[in-house]
Amino acid sequence: MIGRNAFRFILLFALFIAAALLLRSCILNSENPGKESDIGYKYLIGVSQPNLSEPWRVAMNEEIEQEVGKHGDMRVIFTDAAQSSDQQAQDVKKLMGYGIDLLIISLDDPVALTPTVSSVYKDIPVIVLGRGVAGYDYTLYVGTDDEMIGRKAGEFARETLGASGGKIVEMQGLAGSPTVEERSKGFRDAIQDSKLSIVQTMNGDWQRDLSEDLLVSWLKENHDVDLIFAQNEAMALGAYRALQKLNMNHVNIIGIDGVNSENGSLQLVSKNKLTGTFTSPPGGKEAIQYAIDILNKEKGIPKKIILRSQKITDPSTLNSESSNSPSPAPSPDQTDAPLVVGFAQVGMESGWRIAHTKSVIDAAKEAGVELLYENAEQSQDKQIELIRRFIKQKVDVIAFSPKTETGWDEVLKEAKEAGIPVILSDREVNVSDDTLWTAYIGSDFREEGRRAARWLIQQAEEGESYPIVELQGTQHSAPAVGRKQGFREVIQTDKTFMMLESLQGDFTKKQGKELMAAALERQGSKIKVVYSHNDDMALGAIEAIEDFGLRPGKDIIIISVDATKSALKALSIGKLSFAVECNALLGPQLMKAVKDLSEGKELPMKIITSEGVFTQESAKTALASREY
Numbered sequence: 001m002i003g004r005n006a007f008r009f010i011l012l013f014a015l016f017i018a019a020a021l022l023l024r025s026c027i028l029n030s031e032n033p034g035k036e037s038d039i040g041y042k043y044l045i046g047v048s049q050p051n052l053s054e055p056w057r058v059a060m061n062e063e064i065e066q067e068v069g070k071h072g073d074m075r076v077i078f079t080d081a082a083q084s085s086d087q088q089a090q091d092v093k094k095l096m097g098y099g100i101d102l103l104i105i106s107l108d109d110p111v112a113l114t115p116t117v118s119s120v121y122k123d124i125p126v127i128v129l130g131r132g133v134a135g136y137d138y139t140l141y142v143g144t145d146d147e148m149i150g151r152k153a154g155e156f157a158r159e160t161l162g163a164s165g166g167k168i169v170e171m172q173g174l175a176g177s178p179t180v181e182e183r184s185k186g187f188r189d190a191i192q193d194s195k196l197s198i199v200q201t202m203n204g205d206w207q208r209d210l211s212e213d214l215l216v217s218w219l220k221e222n223h224d225v226d227l228i229f230a231q232n233e234a235m236a237l238g239a240y241r242a243l244q245k246l247n248m249n250h251v252n253i254i255g256i257d258g259v260n261s262e263n264g265s266l267q268l269v270s271k272n273k274l275t276g277t278f279t280s281p282p283g284g285k286e287a288i289q290y291a292i293d294i295l296n297k298e299k300g301i302p303k304k305i306i307l308r309s310q311k312i313t314d315p316s317t318l319n320s321e322s323s324n325s326p327s328p329a330p331s332p333d334q335t336d337a338p339l340v341v342g343f344a345q346v347g348m349e350s351g352w353r354i355a356h357t358k359s360v361i362d363a364a365k366e367a368g369v370e371l372l373y374e375n376a377e378q379s380q381d382k383q384i385e386l387i388r389r390f391i392k393q394k395v396d397v398i399a400f401s402p403k404t405e406t407g408w409d410e411v412l413k414e415a416k417e418a419g420i421p422v423i424l425s426d427r428e429v430n431v432s433d434d435t436l437w438t439a440y441i442g443s444d445f446r447e448e449g450r451r452a453a454r455w456l457i458q459q460a461e462e463g464e465s466y467p468i469v470e471l472q473g474t475q476h477s478a479p480a481v482g483r484k485q486g487f488r489e490v491i492q493t494d495k496t497f498m499m500l501e502s503l504q505g506d507f508t509k510k511q512g513k514e515l516m517a518a519a520l521e522r523q524g525s526k527i528k529v530v531y532s533h534n535d536d537m538a539l540g541a542i543e544a545i546e547d548f549g550l551r552p553g554k555d556i557i558i559i560s561v562d563a564t565k566s567a568l569k570a571l572s573i574g575k576l577s578f579a580v581e582c583n584a585l586l587g588p589q590l591m592k593a594v595k596d597l598s599e600g601k602e603l604p605m606k607i608i609t610s611e612g613v614f615t616q617e618s619a620k621t622a623l624a625s626r627e628y
């Protein structure tokens with residue numbers, strides 16, 4: 001029999017344990033801001049920063065906080081890894097433990113953090129912000145076109161040093177980051193045929209003090225330097241402090257970031273400490289705006305949002321209506337008359353183009369926009385004439401799919417002078433001043449070419465060689481230029497692939513068939529691969545291969561780009577081997593951009609659509625629901 005006292009002791013002990021457990025769960029709740037402990041919000045956003053020692057990152061967090069503050073149903077938790085990649089991986093785990101609904105992560109060290117990002121992406125949406133991550137395992141990237149910023153910095157260095165040129169030290173961020181590689185590539189491309197030379201490259205790891213120390217020790221022994229190109233603001237400030245210490249104030253410094261804060265590069269420029277800088281908008285505001293669309297499962301979420309960078313040599317001109325910015329938004333009409341958009345379509349050359357046109361027309365109807373649709377029938381002159389006609393008609397916005405990359409400066413200057421914003425739908429242009437157009441909505445053509453080549457390399461059999469015939473799209477068009485370049489970037493790494501013939505096509509089935517028939521006459525069964533820049537030429541090539549007596553998809557591997565319904569059909573019966581998607585359904589994003597403009601919103605410089613790939617297997621399942 002248990003004595004009365006013993007029974008009381010056991011009861012008290014049991015009560016004590018229960019109380020302790022209850023207390024513990026309360027503490028956990030208060031430490032763990034899970035939704036159940038804090039009523040009234042719907043979404044919890046986690047923000048993982050690699051460090052907060054850079055003014056640019058502080059500005060990024062401030063933008064995020066400000067934008068979240070506009071939404072009562074949203075909370076945000078920030079973490080700062082203090083420059084440790086291991087710590088940043090830990091921070092992400094902790095944020096996941098809090099039950100965040102979406103992760104915003106900015107990376108200094110993408111090589112170390114890509115696996116972490118990829119694994120989070122399996123569970124919740126991920127927005128990569130500012131500095132890139134390898135690959136495409138994320139929902140959305142918001143940042144800048146780093147190769148373009150590097151190129152502009154190189155052009156500015158040439159302007160600064162003049163024809164006599166000079167010696168340059170390049171201060172790079174953390175080695176291995178796509179941002180470092182792209183900014184460096186753009187800079188080097190811009191100075192390659194000049195008297196500017198890079199005499200030393202260092203890695204300041206995006207940090208001010210490390211950059212300062214590296215420069216002080218190197219410049220002590222090497223005084224003959226004319227310019228330092230620093231890939232971010234913190235390193236530009238480090239460069240400035242190093243030159244001050246060594247009394248080398250004559251040396252120019254070009255930076256990137258352009259943060260408007262104490263000791264930010266705007267202040268450094270206005271105090272003549274920096275020769276100039278290029279803004280790299282942090283993107284915090286845009287990240288939150290798109291996070292809301294993603295969490296609300298909106299359709300048409302892009303893959304990349306590229307923000308516009310401006311050259312700053314005199315901060316007083318920032319954001320003025322100078323040539324530094326694209327056309328102003330159309331003045332919202334006082335009446336409720338519909339917005340009028342002039343759309344100069346390049347032609348009707350392919351199934352993709354027909355789907356693109358339909359998407360724009362349907363989206364305009366849906367949005368209540370009056371669309372003035374015209375078809376330029378593959379003539380650049382006609383497209384220019386149509387744009388001039390839209391200017392005369394004083395449309396609110398001009399949209400067009402430029403046949404080729406060049407030849408648009410004059411007419412776009414006329415549109416800008418008329419105060420009419422121009423949106424590039426589907427294809428980019430290459431003009432002297434990128435403020436001549438307001439936004440680009442379309443694909444990353446170089447990546448499409450890379451995807452085609454990566455798949456091909458995966459198929460390669462040991463000991464085999466693969467002579468390739470390439471069917472190029474319309475000459476000098478952005479898709480043909482990009483797909484050609486991207487494909488070569490990848491296959492040139494593997495000697496089993498060689499370009500037998502690269503033939504000039506025009507995206508039509510007729511041309512694809514004629515070019516392929518002629519190549520077969522010349523090369524016969526030597527041809528092992530056909531890489532076609534679009535489906536229509538690939539389908540023409542398939543017919544030519546069959547007429548020649550060979551089996552397409554078996555005797556000859558055929559890779560195409562677009563992934564229209566007719567291509568998926570050819571994939572599903574084994575006549576096509578692989579298709580890289582190029583999203584034709586750009587109408588909704590174009591009309592959203594038009595509406596945003598009319599409401600005075602600033603558009604990103606580029607909105608890059610989300611795209612996939614199709615094998616013979618995946619085509620079978622996708623075919624039934626394929627929209628185009």
Ligand code: GZL
Pocket residue numbers: 349350351352353426427442443479507533534535536561562582
């Ligand atoms: C790509 C587009 C190309 C398609 C072709 O965005 O411009 O033009 O790949 C089309 O099918 O003719």
